[in-house]
Structures are given as C-alpha cells and as structure tokens.
Amino acid sequence: MINYLYQEQNWQSQLSDLITDPLELLTTLELSPDDLLSGAILASEQFKLRVPRAFVGKMNVGDPYDPLLLQVLPHHLELEDHPGFVTDPLGEEAANQFPGILHKYKSRFLLTLTGACAVHCRYCFRRHFPYQENLPKREDWPQMKAYIESQPDINEVILSGGDPLTLSNRKLAEWIERLESIAQIKFLRIHSRVPIVIPNRVDKELITLLKNSRLRIILVIHSNHPAELDDFTCSKLSELVQHHITVLNQAVLLKGVNDSAPVLVNLSYRLFEAGVMPYYLHVLDKVKGAHHFDLLSSQVNDIYREILANLPGFLVPKLVREIAGEKNKTPLFGDSTF
Numbered sequence: 001m002i003n004y005l006y007q008e009q010n011w012q013s014q015l016s017d018l019i020t021d022p023l024e025l026l027t028t029l030e031l032s033p034d035d036l037l038s039g040a041i042l043a044s045e046q047f048k049l050r051v052p053r054a055f056v057g058k059m060n061v062g063d064p065y066d067p068l069l070l071q072v073l074p075h076h077l078e079l080e081d082h083p084g085f086v087t088d089p090l091g092e093e094a095a096n097q098f099p100g101i102l103h104k105y106k107s108r109f110l111l112t113l114t115g116a117c118a119v120h121c122r123y124c125f126r127r128h129f130p131y132q133e134n135l136p137k138r139e140d141w142p143q144m145k146a147y148i149e150s151q152p153d154i155n156e157v158i159l160s161g162g163d164p165l166t167l168s169n170r171k172l173a174e175w176i177e178r179l180e181s182i183a184q185i186k187f188l189r190i191h192s193r194v195p196i197v198i199p200n201r202v203d204k205e206l207i208t209l210l211k212n213s214r215l216r217i218i219l220v221i222h223s224n225h226p227a228e229l230d231d232f233t234c235s236k237l238s239e240l241v242q243h244h245i246t247v248l249n250q251a252v253l254l255k256g257v258n259d260s261a262p263v264l265v266n267l268s269y270r271l272f273e274a275g276v277m278p279y280y281l282h283v284l285d286k287v288k289g290a291h292h293f294d295l296l297s298s299q300v301n302d303i304y305r306e307i308l309a310n311l312p313g314f315l316v317p318k319l320v321r322e323i324a325g326e327k328n329k330t331p332l333f334g335d336s337t338f
Helices: 004-008 011-015 022-028 037-046 067-072 138-149 169-180 204-211 231-242 261-273 297-310
Strands: 096-098 101-105 108-112 156-160 187-192 216-222 246-252 277-282 318-321
Touching: 022 037, 096 101, 096 138, 169 204, 204 216, 204 231, 231 246, 246 261, 261 277, 261 297
Parallel strands: 108 156, 156 187, 187 216, 216 246, 246 277, 277 318
Antiparallel strands: 101 108
C-alpha cells in the first residue's frame, strides 16, 4: 500500500526524488542483491533505472516476482539480441517529419514535448528514441503550425514523449494555448503513466487547465496491473472524470506481469470503479531489450478469449498491435500469425 507520506508530498518533489540505483531499489524491497544486482547494473547502464518511491510503495516487500517490480527493475536479459527485436519497432524514424512531430495517422499526429519520464518501463518501445534531436522549441512553432494547417484532415493532437505530464502546468498550458489557436484542432489526447506512478500529479491546477480548454481532452493513462490502482490513485483518477475529462487506459500484455485473464479482468473492473474505460490491450512491441516480456500468439489468444468470456463487452479492451507503416492499430484476436 502506498505510504501516506507520498500522498502529502507535491508531485514535483516526488519527480525529483526518484530511485535510480538498482541496489537502493532492492534494499528498499528487502531483496537479496546476490542474484539480481549485477545484471540490473549492466542493463541500467544502457537504459537507466527510474522509478518513483510512491510506485515502489505499492510493491510487495520481499517478492522478487512482484508484477510492478518486474516492469521497472533492469534485467540481464535486456542485453541479449533476438531476431526481429529492433531499436525502432514502429518505424517512427520514417514518420518523424521534423523535431517534435510524428505523423503516422491521417487525422492526428503525435507531438513529443519531452524525453523525460517519471518511470522507465523496461518494455518501452521508445527506449532507444533520439529525444534530444526531437524536442520542439518555441521558435519551431510557426513551422509546426504551418505543417498542421497544410494537412486539413488533422483534427487531433496527441501529446506524448517521454511523458508530457512531467512538464510543469505552465509549460503544458503554453502548448495547449498554441494548439487551441488552430481552428481545425478539435481533440487533444494526452498519453501519460504519471497519474499511475505519481498520483499527486493530478492536482487542482492541472484539472482546471484541462477542463477549461476549448479542446475535447482525452487522458490516456497506462496501467498494466490492478495492484497499481490503490484507493488513492483511483481517487485521483475519479477527480478527473468528475470534471468531465475523458480518461481511458491502455495496457501492454507482458509475460510474468499480467499474462493472466483473471488479472486483466480485475484490471478492467478496477479501472471502471474509478470511472476509467479500458481502451487498448497491446501485444508487446518488439523493441530491442524486451524479448523476455514476449508471449506466443497462441498464449495471447487464449488469454483474450478468457477475457471475452468473463467481462461485459464495454469493459473489454481492444487487443491490438501497432505495425510500422500501417494507418491504424491492427486488431489481433483470432489471427494466429502475429
């Protein structure tokens, strides 16, 4: 259960006080470093450990297989090469029009405002993304606006990263105001894991900013396991919903973490209790370093079939994969070839 200390701290303090040392993480959870530390240190040299203490507070002390821990603890298996697992599994380099913009879909484009994240998920498909070359600057805005206006089909912008909610409310407000100035933009989607790992990020200032925008705001959170959704986290998500902000969840199907229909069924119910709708269940993007989270197609289909049998349709997330070059997410259930 989350330590009440973290409920009292503001989100900025929590974001600046992350655990970045594998030994500290193992010690905090009272785990022996003998079998885990050397591999964690080596893997962390390639993709640094970052995890908020509030999220660690939801983990089971003494359990090396805790599903939340497995998502963030660097592992020696990340150092292995496997055929088909590459640094750019979604072909984003080809969609990178100029710094800040990834345009893959007809009616929407993705804006990478920051390379920073509150947590480094070990399966992250952008773990190799060249953020420093792709961060938009204020002076880039005229060019970005001209690009949007040259594409009349675009009516939605997706803020991603990194994680856009690691930015200050002031900086978020600046970007929202810019987007509001373009008449064709109707929707603003914000993809963020921060409300799950630092629930206090959902503060009054953020809620006011989102609810007062002329754009229709959709916040897409990222929760993979019901243990991430303690009462405090759910109360923060409920605040957003109560202010008429649409909140959706996307999860990633991960071996050893949530590769169980009962776990995913419980996740959907827990989300719905907080007013959050299950949206996507992604199969793993084949990014280099994440092979140990992958599942066979037959396993995925078996899990999803059981989910369908145990949930009402409105709580069933869509099982999808993003395929480089495709113009939409690809539905997968029943396809034995993926």
